[in-house]
Amino acid sequence: MSAREALFEHTGRDDIILPFQIDPYGLRGRLIRLGPVVDRILGRHDYPEPVAAMLAETMALAACLAGALKYEGIFTLQTKGDGPISTLMADITSAGEMRAYARYDADRLAAADATAIAERSVPRLLGGGYIAFTVDQGANTDRYQGIVQLEGHTLSECTHSYFRNSEQLEAGVKLAAGRVATADGPAWRAGALMIQRLPYQRDLPGRPSEDEYDETWRTAVTLMSSATAAELLAEELSPDQLLLRLFHSEGVRAYPPQPVADSCRCSNVRVERVLRALSAEELADLRQDEDVVVVCEFCKREWRYDDAALDALRADDEPPGF
Template sequence: MVSLDDDLIQPFHLNGREIRGRLVRLGPVADAILNRHDLPPAPAALLGEALALSAMIGSALDFDGIFTFQAEGDGPANMLVCDYRGRGDLRGYVRLRRQEGEAVGASPAASLLGRGSLALTIDREGDRQRYQGLVELLGDDLPSCAEHYFQQSEQLPTLFRAVSTRGPDGAWRVGGLMLQSLPKDPDEDKAAEDWNTAQVLARTVKPQELLDQSLTAPELLYRLFHEDGVWLHDVQPLKDRCTCSADRVVSVVRRFPEEEIRNLADESGKVTVTCQFCARAYDFSAGELLGETE
């Protein structure tokens, strides 16, 4: 069953407080992305959480371009990348170390990623300069790693919750909550008190509430913040959409040395390049990739 309250971001702010937030719900979009990569359960759940975090952070930035959430570590899942585009397009993948791929089925997030770094990148359309913040990968789970990033890099009090699991029907579902204090209130004592109160309320959210298809986003937010009231903004739909294309693949591969490109070809001279995000395969001749004309 497809829910009308799926694959969306619900922006909101708390009445009378300089605090904004995002609630994300992913159903068919998450299921399509996570099943595409044929991952063990724990890395797949980790990727689902990253999709939620990417959507919430990226949509809060309110810009045209690509927001990238990337974690790299020395653990079995040594790279995790998600892209969010301003139109609500999502894509993501997690890379496993081949020799350890069979041993990560039940590992917690901290063990999967290991020691490493978390980078958030903003690539604005029409702007040649990219903004990237980089911090050490610290936290018991991916949401707490994201909280550490905002504490260290942006110095904005931020709370994240994210959950990713298969439902009773076997389909993946993902839910997430983001709360952030904005540096607008001149009364620092009031701002601190408001943030402490909002945090306490937000931390009462249960994983099942973030996933429950029968509980709409407005109903959940009212349940959490009804004491002071919550203002809802326009819902933004989310889509499973990759930006890869044959032209983009050619542009990237042509940066490789000629010998390396020729070594990629099979016995028939064909080179197959597979997008890590959407798993689409592109076939070329070595000559095409080298820019040779027949």
């Protein structure tokens, strides 16, 4: 088995976060390939094509940004806007478990022009609003959140704005999502490519000059930008082959990939905790065919409670002697 084959032996070539480095300049990057994960998540929802495509890009972007962080917990990427697509949300745990959902106005989306839909225009489809990046590492830690306005024509451009304005870091991001032909019929795929420029360190031995570092960064951004959507989504083009195709002249080194899995964190315990806290009026809004019905927005799993089950559940929460 070659070193290249061994790199993907346990994770496969799809549904991965693949870290890499461009030597000797210390530029870091991540390549994201989402196949069955994004197809299964989108398959649970009857989203219109433009909503599904932008949510697929959101999932790839969330995996890309999460791969740049050291954390134990949950990384969440969420957009909120006043356009036809009001919410895009994807989160991924430090173990690689991902889930996602979208909210949209069907009538307003149907009225959007074809160019805005084809270009996945943020101003026309998401409207004015913000994009938020959150890291939650548990109850005993401070939650980090970065929020910036939705500034840019695409999600990639909005992310560039975040790095410039909030992190003072230089980074380039390329996103792609779409349906591709497979042996079992059309399937959703998504991909992302990101490179990040680290601060120049003058005192490291063998470090090129700052001018050379600047030139290498510009070259790397150009090479990254040359990656096509077809290349990012192609199942037959392995991740390491794509990196070599783009950066072979600069020297690129890939590290072991992290798998990404389709996994929701909803549970009976969480649902019942919410039902105990709701008022009678709020419970009435959840009634369907005389039962209270709760549906997870992420995975579409359904919980149904008749009056007897609901009374027993809420009675359990009453203090002794109530």
